[in-house]
Amino acid sequence: MAIRIEEAFNDCFERLSFGESLDSCLRSYPEHAMELDLMLRMAFDVKRRAHPIQPRPEFKYWSRVRLQGVQDYMSKQTTEEKAGPFNFRRNLAISVAGLLVFIIASSGTVAASNDALPDQPLYGVKTAVEQAQLAMAVSDVDKAVAYANLAGKRALEIETMARQGKTEYLITTSTRMDYQLEQAEIYISKYQAATSAGSPAMTTALPTDTSSTEGYDQTVQPAPAATTEIKPPYASPDNKTGAGQTTVKRPVLTAPAAANVNKAKTALSSSSARSLATLQDALDKAPESAKPAIIKAIERMKKANEWSQQNLNQGQQQDNKPGDFIPKPENFPVKPLPDVQKPKRDGNDNFVTPDKPRYIPPLDQDLTRPVPDTVKPPVTLPDVQLQVPANTVIPGTSDSGPTQTQVITNTTGTVNSDSSITNKTQVITNTINTVTSPTTRQDSGDATTTK
Amino acid sequence: MLTEEQLVQRAVNRDRAAFTQIYDLHFDKIYRYIYVRVHSQAEAEDLTQDVFIKAYEGIRNYKWRDLPFTSWLFRIAHNRVIDHVRKASREKKASLEEAGAISSGDPVYITEQNFEIHQLKDALQHLPDAQREVATMRFISELSIAEVALSLGKSEGTVKALQFNAIASLRKLLYGKINGY
Numbered sequence: 001m002a003i004r005i006e007e008a009f010n011d012c013f014e015r016l017s018f019g020e021s022l023d024s025c026l027r028s029y030p031e032h033a034m035e036l037d038l039m040l041r042m043a044f045d046v047k048r049r050a051h052p053i054q055p056r057p058e059f060k061y062w063s064r065v066r067l068q069g070v071q072d073y074m075s076k077q078t079t080e081e082k083a084g085p086f087n088f089r090r091n092l093a094i095s096v097a098g099l100l101v102f103i104i105a106s107s108g109t110v111a112a113s114n115d116a117l118p119d120q121p122l123y124g125v126k127t128a129v130e131q132a133q134l135a136m137a138v139s140d141v142d143k144a145v146a147y148a149n150l151a152g153k154r155a156l157e158i159e160t161m162a163r164q165g166k167t168e169y170l171i172t173t174s175t176r177m178d179y180q181l182e183q184a185e186i187y188i189s190k191y192q193a194a195t196s197a198g199s200p201a202m203t204t205a206l207p208t209d210t211s212s213t214e215g216y217d218q219t220v221q222p223a224p225a226a227t228t229e230i231k232p233p234y235a236s237p238d239n240k241t242g243a244g245q246t247t248v249k250r251p252v253l254t255a256p257a258a259a260n261v262n263k264a265k266t267a268l269s270s271s272s273a274r275s276l277a278t279l280q281d282a283l284d285k286a287p288e289s290a291k292p293a294i295i296k297a298i299e300r301m302k303k304a305n306e307w308s309q310q311n312l313n314q315g316q317q318q319d320n321k322p323g324d325f326i327p328k329p330e331n332f333p334v335k336p337l338p339d340v341q342k343p344k345r346d347g348n349d350n351f352v353t354p355d356k357p358r359y360i361p362p363l364d365q366d367l368t369r370p371v372p373d374t375v376k377p378p379v380t381l382p383d384v385q386l387q388v389p390a391n392t393v394i395p396g397t398s399d400s401g402p403t404q405t406q407v408i409t410n411t412t413g414t415v416n417s418d419s420s421i422t423n424k425t426q427v428i429t430n431t432i433n434t435v436t437s438p439t440t441r442q443d444s445g446d447a448t449t450t451k
Numbered sequence: 452m453l454t455e456e457q458l459v460q461r462a463v464n465r466d467r468a469a470f471t472q473i474y475d476l477h478f479d480k481i482y483r484y485i486y487v488r489v490h491s492q493a494e495a496e497d498l499t500q501d502v503f504i505k506a507y508e509g510i511r512n513y514k515w516r517d518l519p520f521t522s523w524l525f526r527i528a529h530n531r532v533i534d535h536v537r538k539a540s541r542e543k544k545a546s547l548e549e550a551g552a553i554s555s556g557d558p559v560y561i562t563e564q565n566f567e568i569h570q571l572k573d574a575l576q577h578l579p580d581a582q583r584e585v586a587t588m589r590f591i592s593e594l595s596i597a598e599v600a601l602s603l604g605k606s607e608g609t610v611k612a613l614q615f616n617a618i619a620s621l622r623k624l625l626y627g628k629i630n631g632y
Contacts, residue, residue, distance in 0.1 A: 050591040
């Protein structure tokens with residue numbers, strides 16, 4: 001294939017720049033030699049003409065001095081910014097972000113995006129606004145409340161998508177909801193840990209396994225000075241802790257801190273209770289394929305609700321205040337979950353249909369063995385044609401061979417058999433073994449065999 | 452001996468000595484690139500200085516994986532020249548064609564050099580924008596094909612075609628048609 005002249009020109013220009021001669025390069029491209037010669041001379045003429053263009057040394061020197069002045073100025077500014085009591089740029093950025101959120105939130109696009117679903121173009125706007133709202137939540141309590149509200153929004157989206165039969169984003173939305181619930185719980189735990197005054201030994205185990213509420217139990221520590229003993233739910237009926245059971249010590253929170261914790265827990269509890277009702281509706285309307293995802297979301301939401309209820313009640317006991325209205329699942333018309341048959345998996349994590357178990361023979365099984373009747377596939381194979389050249393001597397065809405090999409009767413080696421599938425397989429196997437085995441060929445005393 | 456990438460990484464971290472080394476490495480190339488694109492030596496000097504100040508201001512946000520440093524620097528120079536040319540055309544400044552060669556040595560030789568540079572600048576002004584950009588970066592600032600391609604946001608194949616066409620056009624403009632080329 002002929003090389004384009006642009007490529008040849010570039011190649012020669014590079015080679016000449018590295019010291020190769022013009023003639024040597026032109027010999028590489030005899031078809032373009034004449035034109036390349038002119039163009040390369042021109043290119044180096046341009047280089048030659050431009051070579052004297054150099055900055056004046058004094059300009060170069062003063063330019064560097066000026067640049068160093070700029071560097072000094074900028075480093076001084078940076079130092080002042082870091083040393084100052086208030087970071088002006090940071091404050092400015094926060095103010096601008098707040099203003100931006102306000103402007104965005106008041107615009108029509110955002111209003112329109114409020115009901116957007118994950119498969120719609122405005123969903124990006126919706127999530128961006130949510131992120132801005134999260135960024136504006138400064139304290140742990142505010143963040144917990146924000147995350148709880150967002151989880152509620154995800155539940156609404158799941159319900160809408162299930163109603164509209166859009167199943168492709170259900171799992172994604174459910175996962176997102178799961179994450180937001182987890183974040184709400186983490187921030188509440190974090191706030192509790194941070195505000196437990198005077199109890200340095202107290203730590204809160206942040207959940208690592210989101211599938212279980214057990215991970216949220218506070219760790220057992222040496223009893224701090226001011227703690228309230230709380231009986232674990234598995235204590236014996238006589239209110240004594242059973243043998244081997246540990247007692248959970250929970251630190252006393254200050255009154256404002258307890259109020260804040262209650263605020264966050266109430267938000268989580270309301271959001272999860274409302275969402276449970278919503279998801280229950282979604283389950284009724286959803287197609288079968290979407291139900292496992294919704295059931296998973298309901299289970300997760302139940303756990304979050306139980307967790308928030310449990311801690312909320314503890315918080316109320318602690319500060320001895322009459323609690324606000326705490327929504328519970330029973331306040332909403334939540335129906336019991338139907339008994340949906342979940343797909344089962346075998347030991348290899350493959351889906352197994354209970355009615356029709358698959359028969360998968362092991363790899364080392366002898367395929368010539370009769371297949372068990374229970375799973376034998378009702379397949380009839382066509383007659384097999386084996387191409388065997390003429391003059392091929394198959395041992396056993398004339399004297400003491402097995403009955404199956406005697407069906408090879410002519411020079412083309414056609415096998416005709418009405419026998420069962422097992423017999424056919426044996427015919428083929430025996431024939432192949434006979435034809436390809438060198439020992440058998442030697443025994444037959446005939447060198448004219450096939451490959 | 453530091454590689455260019457290591458040097459740039461130090462400069463990104465506000466190492467002043469590293470940035471000074473970068474300055475020395477690229478100053479002449481940038482100056483030549485700007486000089487053939489503007490009318491006067493003074494303009495070229497001002498713009499060259501501006502390019503390095505802008506580079507220093509912006510280097511904190513520079514990432515090597517996005518663009519090689521030379522291409523990034525020439526992109527700044529390219530934008531600065533475009534802004535300047537646009538502004539100069541509005542103001543309609545009188546051209547003060549002056550020589551850019553080092554003004555020491557044989558006066559006759561210097562005059563010849565200046566005349567050739569003037570011819571070259573004049574011929575470059577007659578090229579289409581894309582050809583002029585490629586020819587300036589490739590043959591005057593001596594950038595590689597890849598660097599030119601990344602600076603201008605074009606493919607290497609396109610740059611090769613543009614450089615060949617630019618040389619063909621320059622040949623016609625400087626020497627007229629010879630043997631049909």
